[in-house]
Amino acid sequence: MRRPVPDPYIEARRRDPVPDDIDPAIEVLVHDIIGKVADKWTMLILETLHEHGVLRFTQLNREIGSISQKMLTQTLRQMEQDGLIVRTVHPVIPPHVDYALTALGESLGAAFCGVWIWVESHHAEILKAREAFAARNA
Numbered sequence: 001m002r003r004p005v006p007d008p009y010i011e012a013r014r015r016d017p018v019p020d021d022i023d024p025a026i027e028v029l030v031h032d033i034i035g036k037v038a039d040k041w042t043m044l045i046l047e048t049l050h051e052h053g054v055l056r057f058t059q060l061n062r063e064i065g066s067i068s069q070k071m072l073t074q075t076l077r078q079m080e081q082d083g084l085i086v087r088t089v090h091p092v093i094p095p096h097v098d099y100a101l102t103a104l105g106e107s108l109g110a111a112f113c114g115v116w117i118w119v120e121s122h123h124a125e126i127l128k129a130r131e132a133f134a135a136r137n138a
Contacts (some may be wrong), residue, residue: 010026016099020087037082041071042078044067045064045075045076045079046084047109048064049085049112050106050109054100055098056097057072057076060072076099083105085101085105086099086100
């Protein structure tokens with residue numbers, strides 16, 4: 001039997017366990033941020049702005065594709081509130097509004113790069129598990 005390759009995240013957690021004296025305010029904020037950024041649209045907006053830089057609302061909508069204007073507006077407002085993006089209104093007619101990532105937004109995108117790397121490392125295992133699950137439940 002082949003010995004599994006150790007997962008770096010699990011190994012790090014073994015070396016640095018979560019402390020017993022977690023600040024309740026930090027815990028609430030972590031849960032709040034995860035709830036907001038772990039959704040599909042926030043991640044797509046982060047990725048799109050990272051790849052293309054400053055974009056107008058219509059350009060952002062076009063690049064993302066399947067998002068409604070209402071959902072894009074709501075997500076952008078939430079991201080602005082959390083300091084992930086900056087919204088710049090240019091005083092022209094018709095109004096011209098740009099969106100760009102802040103340093104905080106860039107750093108969040110970098111943090112989620114870890115998920116991408118993890119999926120790349122484990123994609124065969126994930127597909128195998130899904131196939132086995134589908135076969136058991138067919």
